[in-house]
Amino acid sequence: xxxxxxxxxxxxxxxxxxxxxxxxxxxxxSQKNAEGADTMVQGDTKGTAxxxxxxxxxxxxxxxxEADGSxxxxxxxxxxxxEPYTVHMMYMLANEExxxxxxxxxxxxxxxxxxxxxxxxxxxxxxxxxxxxxLMLTGGEPLDLLPVMSSSVSGFMDxxxxxxxxxxxxxxxxxxxxxxxxxxxxxxxxxxxxxxPMQKEYATPVGFMMRRDILNELGIDIVQYEGKGLAAFEExxxxxxEKYPDMTVIGPIGDLFGKNYTVDSLSDGFGVLMNYGQDxxxxxxxxxxxxxxxxxxxxxxxxxGYIMKDAATATMxxxxxxxxxxxxxxxxxxxxxxxxxxxxxxxxxxVDVAIWExxxxxxxxxxxxxxxxxxxxxxxxxxxxxLDWAIGSAQFNNLLIWGIEGEHYVIxxxxxxxxxxxxxxxxxxxxxxxxxxxxxxxxAELWDGFPANTWEKFKAxxxxxxxxxxxxxxxxxxxxSTEIAALTSVQSEYLRALTSGSVxxxxxxxxxxxxxxxxxxxxxxxxxxxxxxxxLQK
Amino acid sequence: xxxxKSFPVRFRIFIHRWGAAYxxxxxxxxxxxxxxxxxxxGIVVAFKKYTVKKGIFxxxxxxxxxxxxxxxxEDAFIITRNTILYNLIFILLNMVIGIGLAxxxxxxxxxxxxxxxxxxxxxxxxMSIIIASYIVYALFSADTGMVxxxxxxxxxxxxxxxxxxxxxxxxILTITNVWKSVGYSVLIYIAGIAGIDxxxxxxxxxxxxxxxxxxxxxxxxxxxxTIITLTLMNIGRIFYSDFGLFYQVPxxxxxxxxxxxxxxxxxxxxxxxxxxxxxxxxxxFYQSIVGFILVLAANGVVRRVSKENAMF
Numbered sequence: 001x002x003x004x005x006x007x008x009x010x011x012x013x014x015x016x017x018x019x020x021x022x023x024x025x026x027x028x029x030s031q032k033n034a035e036g037a038d039t040m041v042q043g044d045t046k047g048t049a050x051x052x053x054x055x056x057x058x059x060x061x062x063x064x065x066e067a068d069g070s071x072x073x074x075x076x077x078x079x080x081x082x083e084p085y086t087v088h089m090m091y092m093l094a095n096e097e098x099x100x101x102x103x104x105x106x107x108x109x110x111x112x113x114x115x116x117x118x119x120x121x122x123x124x125x126x127x128x129x130x131x132x133x134x135l136m137l138t139g140g141e142p143l144d145l146l147p148v149m150s151s152s153v154s155g156f157m158d159x160x161x162x163x164x165x166x167x168x169x170x171x172x173x174x175x176x177x178x179x180x181x182x183x184x185x186x187x188x189x190x191x192x193x194x195x196x197p198m199q200k201e202y203a204t205p206v207g208f209m210m211r212r213d214i215l216n217e218l219g220i221d222i223v224q225y226e227g228k229g230l231a232a233f234e235e236x237x238x239x240x241x242e243k244y245p246d247m248t249v250i251g252p253i254g255d256l257f258g259k260n261y262t263v264d265s266l267s268d269g270f271g272v273l274m275n276y277g278q279d280x281x282x283x284x285x286x287x288x289x290x291x292x293x294x295x296x297x298x299x300x301x302x303x304x305g306y307i308m309k310d311a312a313t314a315t316m317x318x319x320x321x322x323x324x325x326x327x328x329x330x331x332x333x334x335x336x337x338x339x340x341x342x343x344x345x346x347x348x349x350x351v352d353v354a355i356w357e358x359x360x361x362x363x364x365x366x367x368x369x370x371x372x373x374x375x376x377x378x379x380x381x382x383x384x385x386x387l388d389w390a391i392g393s394a395q396f397n398n399l400l401i402w403g404i405e406g407e408h409y410v411i412x413x414x415x416x417x418x419x420x421x422x423x424x425x426x427x428x429x430x431x432x433x434x435x436x437x438x439x440x441x442x443x444a445e446l447w448d449g450f451p452a453n454t455w456e457k458f459k460a461x462x463x464x465x466x467x468x469x470x471x472x473x474x475x476x477x478x479x480x481s482t483e484i485a486a487l488t489s490v491q492s493e494y495l496r497a498l499t500s501g502s503v504x505x506x507x508x509x510x511x512x513x514x515x516x517x518x519x520x521x522x523x524x525x526x527x528x529x530x531x532x533x534x535x536l537q538k
Numbered sequence: 539x540x541x542x543k544s545f546p547v548r549f550r551i552f553i554h555r556w557g558a559a560y561x562x563x564x565x566x567x568x569x570x571x572x573x574x575x576x577x578x579x580g581i582v583v584a585f586k587k588y589t590v591k592k593g594i595f596x597x598x599x600x601x602x603x604x605x606x607x608x609x610x611x612e613d614a615f616i617i618t619r620n621t622i623l624y625n626l627i628f629i630l631l632n633m634v635i636g637i638g639l640a641x642x643x644x645x646x647x648x649x650x651x652x653x654x655x656x657x658x659x660x661x662x663x664x665m666s667i668i669i670a671s672y673i674v675y676a677l678f679s680a681d682t683g684m685v686x687x688x689x690x691x692x693x694x695x696x697x698x699x700x701x702x703x704x705x706x707x708x709x710i711l712t713i714t715n716v717w718k719s720v721g722y723s724v725l726i727y728i729a730g731i732a733g734i735d736x737x738x739x740x741x742x743x744x745x746x747x748x749x750x751x752x753x754x755x756x757x758x759x760x761x762x763x764t765i766i767t768l769t770l771m772n773i774g775r776i777f778y779s780d781f782g783l784f785y786q787v788p789x790x791x792x793x794x795x796x797x798x799x800x801x802x803x804x805x806x807x808x809x810x811x812x813x814x815x816x817x818x819x820x821x822x823f824y825q826s827i828v829g830f831i832l833v834l835a836a837n838g839v840v841r842r843v844s845k846e847n848a849m850f
Contacts, residue, residue, distance in 0.1 A: 159590055
């Protein structure tokens with residue numbers, strides 16, 4: 001009996017262990033990531049640039065003379081006699097679309113005709129990208145091109161997962177150089193160009209997305225608050241709270257007040273350049289007066305009941321909470337099309353209003369998402385050629401983002417893309433709508449409802465931003481992985497709670513800084529300073 | 539003793555006697571070899587600066603550097619303490635409550651009712667920890683939670699932001715764990731009780747033993763092997779704490795880390811962004827070593843108390 005029992009116990013325990021391990025780690029990881037990345041999605045999902053028809057914008061003159069979009073163009077230097085190389089390309093999407101196979105077939109046709117290559121697309125979601133790319137890179141599965149988030153770069157580069165693209169950009173980066181100009185090699189780490197950024201806004205300022213109907217009702221002219229800093233919005237929130245005492249005024253905050261949008265966070269936020277990166281002395285942002293003020297403002301809002309009580313732990317995104325109703329506004333990274341995109345997703349007319357005066361372009365904001373070449377690529381040169389072709393091909397980007405013309409979308413009279421008669425996002429069969437995670441959304445079609453000058457606005461938005469003094473610099477953290485790991489754990493303990501006002505900064509801010517000191521933030525800061533000084537001299 | 543026989547002869551006798559048993563064990567042994575022993579070679583990664591190109595064995599040695607981050611701050615102490623204390627409490631409560639419930643359920647005469655109770659206790663165990671975490675959230679959410687809105691309000695008390703209140707969480711986590719996992723030990727103990735010879739009880743009754751005496755003198759001693767095996771296995775897993783419970787249920791709230799951080803969640807948080815394979819391996823290695831020591835120690839104690847019940 002004893003043996004029988006223990007055998008049964010063993011089996012059961014094994015099952016329990018396995019199931020606990022699977023359910024635990026898998027979902028928690030994705031939940032966390034999904035939340036962090038969502039702000040990006042909200043801001044960038046809709047809209048692309050017209051090609052051919054309404055090509056009014058200045059920045060993206062259509063490549064290779066694809067005036068009517070149907071004409072084929074072979075890419076320079078293609079050898080059509082050899083066996084076509086198959087590129088394995090990972091791409092991001094919200095969820096798997098029904099007609100993906102059909103679209104893939106069309107993309108293959110196009111690539112074979114213009115480039116003599118085939119392509120295998122590997123789907124991944126924003127929630128899984130970190131884990132999935134890590135697995136594929138470690139496991140050595142066939143992979144050529146993959147999207148890489150700025151936050152993964154130092155880890156991937158320390159493990160030598162990504163290949164240097166510098167030489168390819170110089171020699172064969174026709175479209176990369178054309179669309180990126182001086183910024184073609186901005187995504188570099190320790191002298192290695194690890195990727196080409198996706199075309200989107202260069203700066204990622206944080207703002208509030210507010211409901212226009214409530215602003216109008218209360219007669220608030222929101223423009224006068226724009227760029228006046230966080231505390232200036234108190235008046236607005238007070239009025240809203242007075243009128244709608246049961247409404248949540250400010251929705252999920254995430255780390256948006258805490259992430260350093262007025263400073264260049266130099267990849268991890270441990271040691272930053274103040275004043276939109278105009279200072280060249282690396283300092284601890286969490287000890288600055290600016291950060292203390294943000295925590296204080298957030299705390300007073302929390303106590304007055306403007307900020308939702310569960311803000312520090314909320315897993316629903318701002319858009320989701322807004323859609324569920326009873327919310328006035330939430331913070332997120334804004335760009336010229338966020339109000340249209342978010343408005344469409346939440347079902348309210350939205351206004352975006354920037355919190356801080358300036359927009360800053362830093363290495364992290366411009367290269368927040370890049371396409372990189374995996375170390376196991378069988379033919380990195382071909383992989384790069386494919387990426388460069390994709391950056392210049394309107395047809396490729398249209399297929400990837402909107403699907404097949406006539407089947408998944410049609411071009412309306414005003415030149416924008418819309419769903420075919422009687423179809424919507426769910427029934428269309430393919431509507432990926434991830435422009436920001438495509439090689440070049442700005443040469444693809446613009447979706448219905450977006451102003452025709454959207455991409456001009458993007459250009460103005462980028463031009464009106466200020467460049468951090470450290471634009472192009474990236475901290476080489478390989479010697480400090482121990483410190484960074486310890487600091488990250490301290491940061492996750494305090495940052496959200498402080499910037500959502502959930503805890504009293506009088507007490508906890510000092511604790512936070514004491515723990516950062518204990519985890520050797522000063523070592524990281526001085527190392528950053530040293531590397532930056534060397535970089536600035538060049 | 540058998541030295542007068544040559545090796546081939548001994549071997550043939552051995553095969554003849556035990557061959558069938560070894561053949562039967564073969565699939566299990568192969569499984570263990572592939573899944574448990576081969577990966578052990580990967581432990582070297584914990585002492586290396588791993589890069590894909592150089593591979594597991596080609597990467598450069600860096601000694602104990604990967605372990606440093608674990609001991610960088612007082613966190614190492616906190617997470618080790620949390621891991622051990624929580625698990626000891628969980629093991630103890632699951633045992634006591636599990637045996638108690640098992641005895642009660644075994645005493646129910648209606649077969650139908652017994653099945654109902656048994657399933658009801660087991661149900662939370664089958665539930666995903668994500669769902670469990672949202673049940674806890676429905677109770678303790680500061681804005682919409684039942685505790686704040688119904689219970690505290692009824693008593694005229696101020697609402698509490700539970701997810702920022704450290705003192706409450708050792709209780710919440712312990713209760714959640716017992717509620718969720720006790721059903722599983724109940725199941726095993728019921729099986730154990732069913733295996734006890736009924737004649738013992740009849741004899742005890744004839745001798746005038748009361749219900750309590752029967753439990754103390756018959757049920758618990760007969761369950762001892764089961765209890766010891768289960769406890770030993772649980773102790774061996776102490777360092778693989780229930781990740782979902784400590785990560786999902788507190789909703790990853792930063793302010794609660796000092797009472798909810800265990801080694802698994804610490805490693806997960808520290809490495810999810812950096813993705814450093816060497817450090818992950820180092821943390822895994824640390825877990826295994828301490829777990830191994832605990833199993834040896836626990837087994838040592840058992841061997842002292844009752845030798846026949848020790849595993850080795």
